Amino acid sequence: MAGPASDYDFGLYYEPGAPLDVDALRKAVAPLVEDSSPMVTPLGEWGPWINGGGWLTIGGAKVDLLYRDLGRVREVIAEARQGRISMNYQPGHPHGFCSAIWMGEVATCRPLHDPFGRIAELKNETWPYPEALRDALIARFGWEVGFAISNAEKAAQRAEQTHVVGCAYRALCCMAQVLFALNSRYLINEKGAAAEAASYPITLEELAKAQIEIWSRIGNADAEGALLRLRNLANGMAVLVERVGSKG
Incomplete structure (x- = not known):
């Protein structure tokens, strides 16, 4: 349902045993952004459900980076398939962050780089809708x-x-x-x-x-x-x- 004013959201999924290298991420985005001090947070900075990311401007467009722990995402999808969900406090979500959001993100996202097929595998768990x-x-x-x-x-x-x-x-x-x-x-x-x-x-x-x-x-x-x-x-x-x- 994106429109002309929508930003771009990039989900950065990582295995819990191999977390993102945030310093390397900052260096990677530095030549691309228009921000003088782009925000790229440490892991966990924005809470347990949006556990950090970046707010960037690239080519005049707003670009958000969103960190996602694949271990927790797998757990949430398995729970949701059994009808078990939670509603959680999360800044930026005044209604609250329903755990099933993580399942919906996997279901609707368009993988740009999934060399090991991790997201493709999880997508199979999201359809048909449980x-x-x-x-x-x-x-x-x-x-x-x-x-x-x-x-x-x-x-x-x-x-x-x-x-x-x-x-x-x-x-x-x-x-x-x-x-x-x-x-x-x-x-x-x-x-x-x-x-x-x-x-x-x-x-x-x-x-x-x-x-x-x-x-x-x-x-x-x-x-x-x-x-x-x-x-x-x-x-x-x-x-x-x-x-x-x-x-x-």
Whole structure:
């Protein structure tokens, strides 16, 4: 779903017994970048789920390097295939970092250099989309939609605008997780996820329009109207999940 304003993300996968040589990486990118001091971090710098990387500008384009430990990626994919996922705090992901993101990255990436076929081998584990993962995501995030809205409604009574916004965002992101799963699609970033989910075969027809209306109402201090619209979406999603049912 890349657009003209998208950056380029390069995943740098390494075996745990042979970690990346970050000093050599810095030297390799130095002649290419336009940044006077390009950011290339040590391993583990950005936390356990995005465990470091680089923010670069090359030829006028924004380029991100993202480190990935193949040992942990293999473990996460094996767990996800059994319907076991985790939701984790991670800077840059206000919705949270769902462990299944790593599986989705492998499923959707385009290998540029895979001399030992490690990524190709893991790709075989990601398709077809596992039914156990589908059911787990629907169960994990489906209930939270209504829970987030209820919290927002309580906050609205106290005029806590920031909390209303956070809960509304949470509800829409959880809704996107459910819709992605219903369509057997991997959600690898919450940015634009709700709008993308609105384009899928199994979706809520009014989702794209409703999302715009919800944020407009919140911006105009009409939390009650925004949350009523959001609650109607949640009710529609519940009906959709019940109609489609679980394949598992």
